[in-house]
Amino acid sequence: MSKHDSRDVNKARYVVAAIMTLCIFLLGLMLGLIIEDKRIRLMQADNEEQQLEFSSMQMQYEYINQLSLENNCPAILKTFDDNLKNLEQSRIRLEHYEKDSKISKADFNRIKRDYTIAQVRYWLFAKKKKQICDSDDISLLYFFAEDKSCPDCNKQSFVLSYLKNIFGSDLLIFSLNANFTQEPMIDMLKKSYNITEYPTMIINDMQVSGLHDKDDILAIICPLYSNESIGCREYYKTLEASAEEIQDK
Numbered sequence: 001m002s003k004h005d006s007r008d009v010n011k012a013r014y015v016v017a018a019i020m021t022l023c024i025f026l027l028g029l030m031l032g033l034i035i036e037d038k039r040i041r042l043m044q045a046d047n048e049e050q051q052l053e054f055s056s057m058q059m060q061y062e063y064i065n066q067l068s069l070e071n072n073c074p075a076i077l078k079t080f081d082d083n084l085k086n087l088e089q090s091r092i093r094l095e096h097y098e099k100d101s102k103i104s105k106a107d108f109n110r111i112k113r114d115y116t117i118a119q120v121r122y123w124l125f126a127k128k129k130k131q132i133c134d135s136d137d138i139s140l141l142y143f144f145a146e147d148k149s150c151p152d153c154n155k156q157s158f159v160l161s162y163l164k165n166i167f168g169s170d171l172l173i174f175s176l177n178a179n180f181t182q183e184p185m186i187d188m189l190k191k192s193y194n195i196t197e198y199p200t201m202i203i204n205d206m207q208v209s210g211l212h213d214k215d216d217i218l219a220i221i222c223p224l225y226s227n228e229s230i231g232c233r234e235y236y237k238t239l240e241a242s243a244e245e246i247q248d249k
Contacts, residue, residue, distance in 0.1 A: 073133035080129050081169075109182050116176060116183045123174045136229075137170050138221050141202040143178045143195055150178075150198040152211035157199075159214050167231035171221065 126139045142160060144153040157175070164173050178198055180186055189195075193207055201208045203220055212220075215235070222232035 076129055076133055077135070080125055112180065113183045116180060117185065119174045119176060120185050120189070123172075126172050126174075136226050137172055138167075138204060138224055139172045140174070140221075141189075142173055142175045143190070143198055143200045143202075144175060145179050145198045146177060147179060153199050156211055159212070159217065163214060163217060163231065167229060170225070170229045170231060 123139060123141055126137070129135055130137065130139070140160070142156075144150055144157060146153070160173055160175075164171055176186055176189070178186060178190060178195070178200075193200075193202055195207070195209075197209050199209075199211060201212075201217075203217075204224055206220070208217075208220060218232065218235040222229065222235055225232060228236070
């Protein structure tokens with residue numbers, strides 16, 4: 001084989017290799033676009049489903065506003081429990097999107113706003129449920145901030161998570177980022193309760209500002225239960241032990 005023929009063969013190999021590389025690149029690009037398109041479609045479907053859940057929740061709340069008889073309580077309580085499960089699913093969805101580096105800031109803020117609105121709706125639902133059914137649970141609206149304006153918010157969140165694990169459904173905690181300006185309802189609530197510092201808790205419409213440990217919060221919420229909550233038993237035992245110790249002295 002002459003040098004000229006050898007060069008032609010090598011050139012052909014390079015061309016074939018280049019074409020194969022281009023085909024592989026284009027195939028990868030197409031697969032990436034297909035996967036991304038599918039991801040976006042799933043996200044859109046997820047968001048549409050979430051919007052339906054929120055619309056349904058709003059309609060249920062408006063309907064419950066028309067009720068006032070105790071015999072409606074079983075339906076109200078079941079609806080509330082079902083919607084609390086939806087709220088938890090929304091929270092998990094938000095955490096998933098928060099970890100998704102591909103989602104835009106605008107999309108994430110929209111999802112975050114949806115979740116914020118849902119929390120306020122469920123909080124209002126809880127208040128109405130307690131009013132109609134005289135349910136023995138406590139609603140706690142928790143305002144926190146994620147910046148330097150609230151150095152104690154992480155500690156307070158930890159305490160509230162601890163109490164939530166103990167009380168379960170007897171303690172309903174709704175957490176709102178006070179600096180999330182994209183949702184006007186946050187500012188309305190802050191003005192309504194005259195909230196100027198964080199952390200701040202609204203416990204059955206009573207404002208409690210600043211950092212509070214579990215014993216402080218137990219001292220506030222335990223007397224609010226008409227029946228002794230499981231979460232308060234240890235607290236009352238501690239009070240009795242302290243009272244006996246004082247008497248012995």
